[in-house]
Amino acid sequence: MLQQLSQRVYVVGGGSNKGLIAGPKGLIAVDTGLDDSHARRLLKAAEELGRPLTAVLTTHAHADHFGGHAWLARRTGCRIYAPAGEDAVLRHPVLEPFSLYGGALPPAGLRGKFLLAPPCPVHEVVQPGPLEVEGIRIEAVPLPGHSLGQMGYRVDEVFFVGDALFPSEALQKYYAPYCVDLDETLRSLEHLAGSRAATYVPGHGPLFCDSESLAAAVAAHRQRLEELRSRVLACLSAPLTADQVLAAVLAEAGEHLPDAAGFVLARAPILACLTSLHRAGLVEERVEENAWRWARKMTPAG
Template sequence: MSLIALAPGVLYFPGAVNSFVVVGRVMDALLVDTGLDDSHARKLLRAVAEAGLTPSGILNTHSHADHHGGNAFILKRFPELKVFAPPLENAVITHPILEPLTLFGARPPRELQSKFLLAPPSPARLAPEPGLCRIGGADIELIEVAGHASLMYAVRVGEVLYAADALFGPDALGKHPLTFCADSRLQKQSAARLEQLPGVRTVLPGHGDPTDDLSGLVAVNLAAYERTTEAVMDAVDGGEASVDELLARVCDALDVTMTNAGAVVLNRAVVSAHLTELLEAGRVGMKVTGNKLIFSAQA
C-alpha cells in the first residue's frame, strides 16, 4: 500500500489508524501517529521509502497505544529520530504502563497488558505549544483538541487538517457507539471548535476516510457524543446505581456486547466521563451508600 496525497507535500497512510505524513525540507518526512504495532509501522516505512522520503521525526497526537505502538519499530530503524507529544501524553508514551494502570486503577492484570492498551515504550519529549511550529523539518500548525485524551493535538498543514481522534469517520462511530473519552465535555467542545477553522478543504480523521465536508463530519461526531451522554442519563433515570451497573444498562441500550476485560475498562471510563459531565451540569448526584459509590438522578 502506498501513501495517498491529500495536497502537495501532505500525505497519509491508511489503516485502522491513519498515519499522517508531512514533507519538510528536501525529502524529509514527519510521521504523525505510527499505528498500533510493528506491522503497521513496517508498512508505513515501506510506503515512505517508496515515495522517496526519509523519516525526520515522529509526532504522536496523543498517548493511546494505537497511535504510538509503531514508534519502537521505527526507532530501531532510525534511532536518531526524536519523538514529540503533547504534555501528559509524552509521559504515557515514555512509560506506557500508565495507560492500563490508569484505566484499571492499580497494577493491571495480564489481560489488560495487550498491545491495545500497552504499547512498547519510546522516549517522547514535549511537542511545541499549540500554534505554528517546525518539527522534523516540517512546518505545521498544532491545535489543542483535548477530550478524547487528557490532551491531544490536531495537525493542520495549509488547507488539510488531520483531526486525530477529535473526529471519527461515520463507520468508526457506528462500530464503537461508546466513543472513548477522558473528558466528554471537552470532547464536544474540541469537535465544535474544529468546525470554526477557516479555509479547511480536507479533513482526515484518525479513524476513517478523508472528507471535504468538515461541518458534516463535526455534526455526526457531536450527535454521537451527545447520544452517549443521554444514554448514560437514561441509565441513571432507571434507578440509582454504581458505575458498573450503569455501564451494563448503557451497553444494553446501545446494543454493545463486551467480551473481554479491555473493553470493560475502556467503556467504564467512557461512562465515568459522561457521569462527570452530568454531575457538573447538576443532572446527576453522587453519594456513598453501602460501601458503594452510587449515582442518581437529580430532581
C-alpha cells in the same frame, strides 16, 4: 496505500491513518499506528518518496497511534514529538491500561498491544501554536477530550485530527464512543466544525475532503455523545453504581462487550458522562454500604 494530499503531505492508510510530511531535511510522520508492521509500512512509504524519515509527531498517547514509535526510533534515529501530558504515556505506556483499570496494575487482559505499546523516548514536548519541525511550519491545535492532551496538526490545507472525530463505522460498532472528558470532546468537535481545511485526516476511516461530509460526521459524533449523556441521566432515577449504569445503557443499545478491554473502553465514556452531568449539577454521588452510587439530583418541590 500512499495517497498524496498536497504538494508535500501524504497519508498512509491501513488500520489507522498515518501522515507523511515532506520537508527540506526529510519526512515527518504523524502517528505510527499499532505496531512494528505499521511502522514498517510507514518507512517503506518514506523510501518510495526517496527521503529519510527524521521526525514523528504524535496526536495522542493511545497504543494504536504510537505503537510503532519505538521500532521507528530504533531503526531511523528519528526525533519524537508528543503533546504535553501525553508524553508521559509514551515514556511509561503502562499508564494507559493502568488508568483504564482505575489506577492499579492491570491484569493480562488489559496488557495486549491495543492498550499497551512499547515505551519510546520523547525528544520534544509539543505546546499549542506554531511549531517548527525539520524546517517545516506546522500548527499544533489542541483537540482534547478523547484524551487529556490530544493535539491536531495543520500543515498547508491538511488537518490531522487524531481521534477527535470518529468515522460512522466506529459509531456503529461502539455505542459509547471513547472519551475521557465529554465536555472537552464536544468543544473539540465544535472547533472542527468551525475550522476550514481542504482535507481532514481522522485517526481511522475515510478522509473528509469537503465541508458537507465533515459537518455530517461532526454532527453524528456530537449527537451520539449527547444521546449517551441523556441515556445515562435517564437511568439514574434510582441510585446506581457506574458499572450498573454501563450495563443498563449498553443493554438498551443492544451492545455486548467482548472482554475486559472492551469493558474498560466503554466504561470510560460512561464515567465521563457522569462527570459532565455532575459538573452541570444534574447528578449527585454518594458512597453507601461500600458502594459508590450516582443518582439524578432531585429539584426541591415547588
